[in-house]
Amino acid sequence: NAGVTQTPKFQVLKTGQSMTLQCAQDMNHNSMYWYRQDPGMGLRLIYYSASEGTTDKGEVPNGYNVSRLNKREFSLRLESAAPSQTSVYFCASHWTGTYGYTFGSGTRLTVV
Amino acid sequence: DQQVKQNSPSLSVQEGRISILNCDYTNSMFDYFLWYKKYPAEGPTFLISISSIKDKNEDGRFTVFLNKSAKHLSLHIVPSQPGDSAVYFCAASAGRDDKIIFGKGTRLHILP
Numbered sequence: 534n535a536g537v538t539q540t541p542k543f544q545v546l547k548t549g550q551s552m553t554l555q556c557a558q559d560m561n562h563n564s565m566y567w568y569r570q571d572p573g574m575g576l577r578l579i580y581y582s583a584s585e586g587t588t589d590k591g592e593v594p595n596g597y598n599v600s601r602l603n604k605r606e607f608s609l610r611l612e613s614a615a616p617s618q619t620s621v622y623f624c625a626s627h628w629t630g631t632y633g634y635t636f637g638s639g640t641r642l643t644v645v
Numbered sequence: 646d647q648q649v650k651q652n653s654p655s656l657s658v659q660e661g662r663i664s665i666l667n668c669d670y671t672n673s674m675f676d677y678f679l680w681y682k683k684y685p686a687e688g689p690t691f692l693i694s695i696s697s698i699k700d701k702n703e704d705g706r707f708t709v710f711l712n713k714s715a716k717h718l719s720l721h722i723v724p725s726q727p728g729d730s731a732v733y734f735c736a737a738s739a740g741r742d743d744k745i746i747f748g749k750g751t752r753l754h755i756l757p
Contacts, residue, residue: 636688
């Protein structure tokens with residue numbers, strides 16, 4: 534049982550490049566989330582998907598897009614990467630009706 | 646405006662002593678509170694939680710206290726061990742299906 538799997542683990546991008554961060558969960562969870570963690574800023578919600586087919590903005594959505602491909606997969610896309618998007622990105626999932634999220638191990642992204 | 650506040654960015658405690666991590670919140674609708682622990686290069690993992698109908702929850706060396714009137718909760722670790730050195734995030738939710746709001750985290754250092 535892998536839980537929440539994120540790929541890649543590390544990535545370096547040049548300003549203006551695009552990329553997609555992948556996330557998959559095998560726990561049959563309904564809801565999925567993308568967070569970013571920056572020093573001194575804690576975990577900030579970028580986008581979330583309460584169920585398959587729905588997505589909503591979180592606290593810091595600008596510069597990102599998401600796709601809930603199916604119940605298992607929730608991807609985060611940077612269309613034109615900027616240095617301000619240098620961060621560690623965490624995907625999480627949650628079973629509706631319960632408390633608490635399960636997190637992936639993160640993607641460390643550097644934009645130069 | 647921060648709804649969940651952890652005012653101490655870091656805390657150092659001698660091994661074997663008690664570690665007390667504090668958290669304040671502003672949203673009176675929060676009804677469930679969680680603590681997550683995070684090691685470097687890993688995702689946050691759930692540690693302990695408490696419902697708003699309780700004022701204390703204990704799990705081994707970890708105890709969370711909730712003071713609703715003061716909108717304050719604390720995590721006690723007794724006795725502190727070297728493996729407890731990590732970043733601790735306080736988090737809160739206004740319902741099972743509501744988003745979890747995280748604080749900025751407190752880095753705990755356990756000194757030998």
